[in-house]
Amino acid sequence: MSIIVLGTVALDSVKTPFGKREYMLGGSAVHFAMSARLFTNVNLVAIVGKDFPQKYIDFLHKKGIILTSLIRTEGKTFKWKGQYQGDLNTALTLSTELGVLSAFKPTVSNEQRKIKHIFLANVDPDIQSHLLSHMRSPHLVGLDSMNYWIKHKRQALIRLLKKVNIYVANEQEARDLSQESNLIKAAQRLRSFGPPMILIKKGEHGVILYSDKFLFSLPAYPTDKVIDPTGAGDTFAGGFMGYLTRVKRIDPSSLKKAVVYGTIAASFNVEDFGLDKTSRLKIKHLEKRLADFKKFVLF
């Protein structure tokens, strides 16, 4: 089994109380892939500009990520510049340069069109729809978005929600899109938009998975080492979807374990800048931390 992820490949410049980095490899699809690769083959669908460093292509290739549908075209790579302060829970976006992303039409190979597990990481909902319409037999489709699209492309996003199985949102996005402040009510409302499963990511407070059949609430891995949370949500989603792709089941027990693996993967992501930690991860590191995590959360 393999998975296909559509999203951004970005050059991230980040400042946190612990230092700063410029033009690191980042983006929603990259963070997702770096985590999902621990469980399954990952096909990346994205676009970069001519300025995108060859070393990053080589790096992704070495990590086993399938780059057949990574377009490299005239123009500039998508760039994000952000800053974290205080409890590092919220990113302050300083600047965004869309570059080649603004004219992105994703294309996939005939082989890739047959892939059944699909993750539409954060990018314009029209681009997400475009890709999904080209997939032949979607079986498990996850969708992430962001406040910008909730505000500016609400209808496109709502239409897309009818076609996906899992909607992944952070706390604020869930509240904004549902117009409900209680998170359980928010999940119920989001469920009424279409997706049978709603995953609400609460950062340091963990995750809620809501479905008609069951509810699951899991705290985050407790850590005092938060260096750079950029991509933590995508890393979570990569672990979650990657695990489900590996086990080929979507029953409650597998879904719970998928949330747990996503949580563990995300806990590594925040411990260093960009992909510094997740790119070195092996499944054995997840397993070891999972054993600790059980002591923290089970009773």
Added chain:
Amino acid sequence: MSIIVLGTVALDSVKTPFGKREYMLGGSAVHFAMSARLFTNVNLVAIVGKDFPQKYIDFLHKKGIILTSLIRTEGKTFKWKGQYQGDLNTALTLSTELGVLSAFKPTVSNEQRKIKHIFLANVDPDIQSHLLSHMRSPHLVGLDSMNYWIKHKRQALIRLLKKVNIYVANEQEARDLSQESNLIKAAQRLRSFGPPMILIKKGEHGVILYSDKFLFSLPAYPTDKVIDPTGAGDTFAGGFMGYLTRVKRIDPSSLKKAVVYGTIAASFNVEDFGLDKTSRLKIKHLEKRLADFKKFVLF
């Protein structure tokens, strides 16, 4: 075994999106007692004014709460008026009338001085210290406070922290007193002030219990029915301390279960105004909800 709780007995006026109530029975010691009584005998140490309705005294008495050290004196009962909006996570205090609380010197009977489990619910730290100094053989002492005392009586509070086993704080109080924004770092810093155990209450996001020996993180009971959260933290503390008093053990497994029972008790508190729900609770209701809760949080 029994427990003694010092704190406020108040007349609460509350407005939430679901309605409003005036001069309800409330206060930190009352909410604590209403939950702790499910597990153990509860001795209440507090003060009220001549305006305090006899029906409330009768009500507390009927609930089995020991009122020997509830002083009724000339003057007005402590009154709190507050409002909740949006996600109901934060109370907006509209007014506070200290009344008889401003000259409160708690006294306890000789019998009560021998009680080993003590909870110092939110009240002036000088009053908390005064009571604690009169207790003969404190074995397990829990302490709660609030932002007002952290700001205005920081030194008194820090001195008191050296004498307690468990400090119970909400997220903001933990951050304010520790001056750390990461909650695990905040807990470590608070631990350095003295208490071997730190309990951080995160409202809808659950609880973290930090100690030198172990860490435990538990989500809240997921609910879409939050009517009035006033007293939820005290109800949590009552369940937590009450359970420990009942089982007479403070090993990690008992502490985890105490956090679970506190969480379940608090989940009932928020479902109606004031004590409307918790005053009707029986241990069997906690047990039933605990069975549901396990499905929500265990994997």
